[in-house]
Amino acid sequence: MTLSGENLGYYYQKERWIFKDVNLSVAPGEVLGLSGYSGCGKTTLSRILAGYILPRAGRVTLDQGELKQDAFRPVQLIYQHLEKAINRKWHMGEVLTESYTPSQDILDAFEIREEWLKRWPIELSGGQLQRFCIVRALNPNTRYIIADEMTTMLDAITQAKIWNVFLRICKSRRIGVIVVSHEASLLNRIYDTIYKVGEQ
Numbered sequence: 184m185t186l187s188g189e190n191l192g193y194y195y196q197k198e199r200w201i202f203k204d205v206n207l208s209v210a211p212g213e214v215l216g217l218s219g220y221s222g223c224g225k226t227t228l229s230r231i232l233a234g235y236i237l238p239r240a241g242r243v244t245l246d247q248g249e250l251k252q253d254a255f256r257p258v259q260l261i262y263q264h265l266e267k268a269i270n271r272k273w274h275m276g277e278v279l280t281e282s283y284t285p286s287q288d289i290l291d292a293f294e295i296r297e298e299w300l301k302r303w304p305i306e307l308s309g310g311q312l313q314r315f316c317i318v319r320a321l322n323p324n325t326r327y328i329i330a331d332e333m334t335t336m337l338d339a340i341t342q343a344k345i346w347n348v349f350l351r352i353c354k355s356r357r358i359g360v361i362v363v364s365h366e367a368s369l370l371n372r373i374y375d376t377i378y379k380v381g382e383q
């Protein structure tokens with residue numbers, strides 16, 4: 184079940200292309216790093232690959248078929264902006280179980296404490312909230328996860344801990360991962376393949 188982008192192109196203002204002719208693919212269990220200068224279009228490309236926006240040119244396929252966006256998204260997007268990712272009117276328990284009920288093992292792996300489930304989002308730190316977003320994305324039906332600056336707001340130790348657990352679970356479930364990060368040290372440590380946006 185390969186996730187592919189074929190000849191992808193996008194512009195926000197008519198005919199002022201941010202990128203063109205992007206061809207990439209990610210296999211199950213593979214980690215693809217997306218790098219490139221600020222503003223080259225990494226976030227835009229991530230949103231296209233996750234099916235949130237349609238490309239102006241080219242297409243995204245999952246196992247050679249159109250990327251379907253039915254009730255559940257097989258390509259999940261985790262990003263840095265927690266305020267957009269989490270409903271502030273829900274308790275964390277509701278946020279966590281929005282699409283499935285995570286096992287105790289996975290909660291323990293990400294060190295999510297029972298007492299946090301009764302709290303409102305505003306009562307948790309950025310790092311604690313991001314753990315919920317990651318677990319939520321690890322739905323049993325998830326095939327790919329796009330992590331767009333997923334741990335940028337965290338300190339180095341927490342960042343390393345979260346990536347270790349996250350990648351271990353993705354590898355064991357053969358979830359393909361696309362990582363966007365401006366931190367070369369993180370990218371270099373984890374990617375199997377790298378795609379440089381704007382340099383092909």
Ligand SMILES: Nc1ncnc2c1ncn2[C@@H]1O[C@H](COP(=O)(O)OP(=O)(O)OP(=O)(O)O)[C@@H](O)[C@H]1O
Pocket residue numbers: 195196201219220221222223224225226227228365
């Ligand atoms: N909603 C929008 N409307 C108009 N232009 C936009 C919009 N979103 C992004 N852009 C522009 O598109 C280009 C690509 O933005 P994008 O956020 O995809 O880049 P990026 O590589 O992820 O950047 P960074 O590394 O700084 O986060 C930038 O020049 C940006 O200013």
